Amino acid sequence: MTTTTTPSAAPAIELKGISKSFGPVQANKDISIRVMPGTIHGIIGENGAGKSTLMSILYGFYRADAGEIWVAGKKVEIPDSQAAIAAGIGMVFQHFKLVETFTVLENIVLGAEDSAMLRPSLARARRELKALADEYELNVDPDALVSDIGVGMQQRVEILKALYRRADILILDEPTGVLTPAEADHLFRILENLRREGKTIILITHKLREIMEITDTVSVMRRGQMTATVKTAETSPAALAELMVGRKVLLRVNKTPAQPGAVILDVADLNVTDDKGVHRLKGVSLQVRAGEVLGIAGVAGNGQSELLEVLGGYARATGRVTMNGRPIDLTGRSSDGQSRRRDGIAHVPEDRQAEGLIMDYAAWENIAFGYQNDARFRRGPLMDHAAMMQDTVDKMGRFDVRPLDPKLAAKNFSGGNQQKIVLAREIERNPDLLLIGQPTRGVDIGAIEFIHQQIIALRDQGKAILLVSVELEEILALSDRIAVMFDGHMMGERDPATTNEKELGMLMAGMTGDPGNVTVTEIERNLAHAGTGTKV
Amino acid sequence: MDLLTLLQLLDSTLRLATPLLLACLAGLFSERAGIFDIGLEGKMLASAFLSAAIAFTTGSVWIGLLAGVGASLLLSAIHGVASITFRGNQLISGVAINFLAAGLTVVIAQSWFAEGGRTPQLAGAARFNPITLPFANELRDVPVLGPIYYELISGHTALVYVALLIVPLSWWVLYSTRFGLRLRAVGENPAAVDTAGISVIGLRFTAVAICGVLCGLAGAYLATALQAGFTKDMSAGRGYIALAALIFAKWKPWPCLWATLLFGFLQALALRPDLITSTLGFSVQTQLLDALPYILTVVILAGFVGKAIPPRAGGEPYIKER
Numbered sequence: 001m002t003t004t005t006t007p008s009a010a011p012a013i014e015l016k017g018i019s020k021s022f023g024p025v026q027a028n029k030d031i032s033i034r035v036m037p038g039t040i041h042g043i044i045g046e047n048g049a050g051k052s053t054l055m056s057i058l059y060g061f062y063r064a065d066a067g068e069i070w071v072a073g074k075k076v077e078i079p080d081s082q083a084a085i086a087a088g089i090g091m092v093f094q095h096f097k098l099v100e101t102f103t104v105l106e107n108i109v110l111g112a113e114d115s116a117m118l119r120p121s122l123a124r125a126r127r128e129l130k131a132l133a134d135e136y137e138l139n140v141d142p143d144a145l146v147s148d149i150g151v152g153m154q155q156r157v158e159i160l161k162a163l164y165r166r167a168d169i170l171i172l173d174e175p176t177g178v179l180t181p182a183e184a185d186h187l188f189r190i191l192e193n194l195r196r197e198g199k200t201i202i203l204i205t206h207k208l209r210e211i212m213e214i215t216d217t218v219s220v221m222r223r224g225q226m227t228a229t230v231k232t233a234e235t236s237p238a239a240l241a242e243l244m245v246g247r248k249v250l251l252r253v254n255k256t257p258a259q260p261g262a263v264i265l266d267v268a269d270l271n272v273t274d275d276k277g278v279h280r281l282k283g284v285s286l287q288v289r290a291g292e293v294l295g296i297a298g299v300a301g302n303g304q305s306e307l308l309e310v311l312g313g314y315a316r317a318t319g320r321v322t323m324n325g326r327p328i329d330l331t332g333r334s335s336d337g338q339s340r341r342r343d344g345i346a347h348v349p350e351d352r353q354a355e356g357l358i359m360d361y362a363a364w365e366n367i368a369f370g371y372q373n374d375a376r377f378r379r380g381p382l383m384d385h386a387a388m389m390q391d392t393v394d395k396m397g398r399f400d401v402r403p404l405d406p407k408l409a410a411k412n413f414s415g416g417n418q419q420k421i422v423l424a425r426e427i428e429r430n431p432d433l434l435l436i437g438q439p440t441r442g443v444d445i446g447a448i449e450f451i452h453q454q455i456i457a458l459r460d461q462g463k464a465i466l467l468v469s470v471e472l473e474e475i476l477a478l479s480d481r482i483a484v485m486f487d488g489h490m491m492g493e494r495d496p497a498t499t500n501e502k503e504l505g506m507l508m509a510g511m512t513g514d515p516g517n518v519t520v521t522e523i524e525r526n527l528a529h530a531g532t533g534t535k536v
Numbered sequence: 537m538d539l540l541t542l543l544q545l546l547d548s549t550l551r552l553a554t555p556l557l558l559a560c561l562a563g564l565f566s567e568r569a570g571i572f573d574i575g576l577e578g579k580m581l582a583s584a585f586l587s588a589a590i591a592f593t594t595g596s597v598w599i600g601l602l603a604g605v606g607a608s609l610l611l612s613a614i615h616g617v618a619s620i621t622f623r624g625n626q627l628i629s630g631v632a633i634n635f636l637a638a639g640l641t642v643v644i645a646q647s648w649f650a651e652g653g654r655t656p657q658l659a660g661a662a663r664f665n666p667i668t669l670p671f672a673n674e675l676r677d678v679p680v681l682g683p684i685y686y687e688l689i690s691g692h693t694a695l696v697y698v699a700l701l702i703v704p705l706s707w708w709v710l711y712s713t714r715f716g717l718r719l720r721a722v723g724e725n726p727a728a729v730d731t732a733g734i735s736v737i738g739l740r741f742t743a744v745a746i747c748g749v750l751c752g753l754a755g756a757y758l759a760t761a762l763q764a765g766f767t768k769d770m771s772a773g774r775g776y777i778a779l780a781a782l783i784f785a786k787w788k789p790w791p792c793l794w795a796t797l798l799f800g801f802l803q804a805l806a807l808r809p810d811l812i813t814s815t816l817g818f819s820v821q822t823q824l825l826d827a828l829p830y831i832l833t834v835v836i837l838a839g840f841v842g843k844a845i846p847p848r849a850g851g852e853p854y855i856k857e858r
Contacts, residue, residue, distance in 0.1 A: 059731075061856065082733030097728040099721045100848070110721050111732025113714040121714070161732075 010073030012037040012200035013058075013089075013169050018067035020053055027053040029224045031067070035217070037168075040191060040201040042211040042232070045221030045244055046444035047415055051204050054221075055171055059091045060084040071169070085112075090162025094174040096154050100147040104140050104157050105129070108164050125164060132163055136193045137186070152183035159190065170194065171202045176210060180299055180508060181472055181501050188214050206244075206445060208237040208251070209473070220244055245446040253452045256460075258480040261290035263325075264464035265311075265433050270319035272306045272488075280306040281317065282488040288433065288464040293455065295467045295479025295496070299508050303488040304468045305350060308437050311466070312347040313340035324432060337370065346426035348419075350437030350468065356422040359411040363401070364392035366410050367425045395424040400450060416447025423451060427458055434458060437468040452478060472501050486510040539680070541811065543687040545804055550692065551762060553800025554699045555580065555754040555771075559778035560785065560792045561699075561706050562750035568710065568787060569743030570723035570849040574630030575615055576751055577775025578637030583608040583755025585641035588655040588766035589648060591662040597760050600662065604759075605752030611637065612748030620740045623853030634775070642768050655759070655766040664693035664761035693761040695753060700793075702750070707789040719743055723847035726854040736854050751775075773830065780833040786844045802829045 011034040020028040027050045035041040045051050056062045058069065060078040069076055071087045078084050084091070098107050105125055113121040126142055133139045138156050146154060155175065162170055172191075176184040191201055191214060203215060211218050212232060219229040220243040228243050241249040265288040272281035281303045288294045298304050309315035313336045321328045323343045329335045340347070349355035357366050368377055368388040377384050377391070392406040399420045401413070410418060419439065426434065439455065440448045455478055459465055469475050475482055476496050484491040484507035491507040506512070559576045566573040583604035591600025611633050618629040642653035649655055672690035675682045710716035718739055722729045726736045754774075759766045777799050784798075785791035805812065806825035813819045 080733065081731055085733050091731065093731065095727075097725065097731045099724045099728050101724050102717075102721065106717060107728070110717060110728065111734050113717070116714050118712055118714060118717055 014070040016068040018064045020064050031226045037200050038198045039216040042215035042218035043204045049221040050224040085165050088168040090167025090170045092158040092172045098146045105142040151178045169200045173204045182505050253477045255456045258292040260292045263287050266322045268320045272317045291462045292480040293465040295475040295482045297475045298485035300470050302485045313337045344432035346431035346434050348436040357410040362407050364389050364406040367392045399424040415442040416444045433464045435466050548804040549801040552803040553796045554696045555757050556778050556796040557699045558750050558754035560781045560796050562747040563782045565743045566747035568723045569719050569740050572626045572851045575633035578634035579608040579611045579751035580755035581771045582637040583752040584759035585766045587756035588759035601756045604756035608752030609748040612744050616741050616744040653768045658764045666691045695757045703793045780836040783844050784836045799829050
């Protein structure tokens with residue numbers, strides 16, 4: 001904590017009694033916070049707790065129904081983003097707001113040009129960029145196209161955009177969601193540099209670890225209300241989790257050592273070339289045994305998605321795959337989701353909104369989908385709605401899906417509940433092998449706990465589980481063995497009990513060797529080239 | 537084929553390419569801002585009619601031109617309100633404009649002039665007349681360069697030169713000005729523009745208005761320069777050809793010029809079947825020649841000319857996210 005502010009100094013930003021409703025839903029209820037200059041303030045809360053609404057009000061996307069915003073001791077009105085920028089507020093969104101076909105420099109200048117002609121603005125931006133890069137470790141190539149640089153670099157461009165606009169208050173919304181551990185570390189170093197220079201940072205996240213690591217003070221939001229504001233040094237992850245969810249939460253997955261049985265899935269020399277002729281999987285081999293979780297780590301876009309797609313039956317490949325000792329068709333007529341289900345494979349896809357669910361369909365339709373030909377769901381040539389409905393209500397009950405309304409469209413459930421719907425459908429079919437991709441992406445901490453417990457329970461029933469996740473923490477928590485993918489290759493396997501994030505981070509960057517001799521910067525440089533990073 | 541014939545062919549290429557070029561640049565501004573505009577055709581037609589009608593009534597082609605641009609701008613405004621303000625489907629709005637223009641022009645022309653849905657022939661100051669550039673006559677006899685200057689470069693109507701000047705102007709506006717940077721950004725990622733504190737709606741309406749002005753020039757050129765008056769459906773698919781040229785040009789100003797010159801050349805060729813016969817030694821059916829630009833359009837639209845990546849946010853109304 002490097003703050004040197006005296007008690008008399010005005011807060012960098014202060015919200016007084018902010019309220020905002022959308023129809024009957026009260027997104028923000030009488031919220032007040034004070035953030036002192038030169039500090040990092042965390043705002044933590046589950047999805048739908050109202051964090052984003054609050055930040056949208058601060059950045060001029062919404063107008064609050066009631067309440068006041070004070071910046072550096074002065075009351076301000078923020079009717080639009082222009083006003084927010086003028087008040088010295090900069091925002092780094094979770095989904096970057098960059099023009100991919102523009103260079104870094106053009107993106108930085110956009111909207112902050114000095115005059116009607118571009119050339120002088122670009123020249124000034126180039127000079128300032130160099131100064132900012134030296135000051136804050138924010139190195140980017142000003143002439144690179146945004147589409148050619150990695151996500152970590154794109155995020156730096158977003159931060160530079162805010163600094164170029166003379167922002168003193170920087171709001172970052174879930175900044176590490178798309179970053180690898182090494183990139184996240186670099187981001188935190190940048191934030192510390194910014195704090196040292198007196199900038200005020202508001203960090204919105206649902207990751208407790210980040211709050212504990214970098215913030216000075218933290219506010220917890222739940223159901224539109226600010227439930228607590230505390231000094232980070234005086235709290236603990238468990239206490240924060242309880243404030244967020246409103247009950248005690250298990251942050252660690254309780255599991256006993258695996259009892260691996262027979263080989264269920266055996267993959268040998270799998271190769272995939274995509275439509276553009278890019279070689280996506282290069283001779284991948286792996287085995288998953290009954291009663292164990294094989295976790296696959298890697299930066300997004302290094303072949304994990306293709307692996308799941310092939311095993312799930314909707315991408316073509318060459319190689320040899322056996323399931324319970326029987327070969328699986330990878331190219332022919334019986335290479336589709338239906339045949340895979342008959343082979344005993346269930347699949348929870350990486351992107352539940354695009355692949356796992358039909359967002360406009362009701363929960364009961366989504367739960368029956370794929371299994372609509374089962375005898376129990378049929379009455380002659382027709383579907384048995386009543387049976388499907390009853391089945392859905394049962395599953396939603398067992399998986400604690402809220403609200404328990406089988407007729408509600410999938411898009412109206414929260415991320416965690418959507419994921420539970422997919423899980424209920426796939427797990428309850430009693431598969432031999434569960435493929436599960438990004439099981440807790442965009443899922444609340446309470447639901448994460450539940451989903452992790454379900455995965456371990458399934459393992460303990462003696463099922464084989466192939467887990468793909470870009471969250472290293474998740475891989476480490478759930479896996480019995482960890483394999484790392486890089487550029488379509490398997491980089492090797494590690495035992496979660498003996499490995500660590502740095503070693504895995506190196507493998508994810510395609511580097512082998514002694515972790516002791518490698519610096520974080522080197523890993524980072526390699527990671528920037530690992531995968532597209534955008535296919536998340 | 538001798539030099540003079542070649543120059544005449546290129547001369548008519550230039551004349552025929554002009555409305556395509558103007559419409560193509562019109563589409564360029566609109567689509568670069570993320571608003572697909574299939575209604576170039578309708579706007580040209582509306583402008584062609586009103587410019588001819590007003591030029592005939594007032595006897596001044598310049599007042600006619602203004603009226604034509606006004607008509608085109610009005611249709612642009614409809615497209616803008618439908619697709620920007622009300623976030624409607626841009627293709628449907630464009631198609632509606634085309635139908636509206638095709639029908640209204642003939643009906644109004646009939647009730648106004650009662651000449652079978654056309655305007656009376658324009659003459660004198662009610663038409664754009666060729667401009668002879670300085671020294672064209674004097675230099676006419678200089679070998680090679682003289683004929684090129686006299687036949688090809690000199691002797692066009694004002695709008696031809698205007699259209700040619702708009703190419704570098706567009707390039708400069710798009711790539712060297714603040715407005716151009718923002719316009720290109722709003723067609724790629726309107727959210728980036730919005731969060732930078734710039735009005736997405738304002739930028740898109742401006743782009744659509746520029747599109748309207750250029751389409752208006754194209755239409756007025758058809759009725760008051762290329763032809764002498766309005767006839768039913770006289771735009772004859774030029775709006776669609778311009779769209780194909782725009783894709784061919786990959787949404788860039790200079791390639792727009794080359795693409796529309798190619799189409800203009802094919803149209804010029806169709807007017808001189810005798811040249812084909814004398815050059816190739818056999819005759820090609822005139823119907824086939826007439827069809828050539830349209831065949832090329834289909835080929836281009838079917839994607840046979842390499843990968844053309846349209847502006848990423850093209851066709852999608854911008855909805856502010858939370």
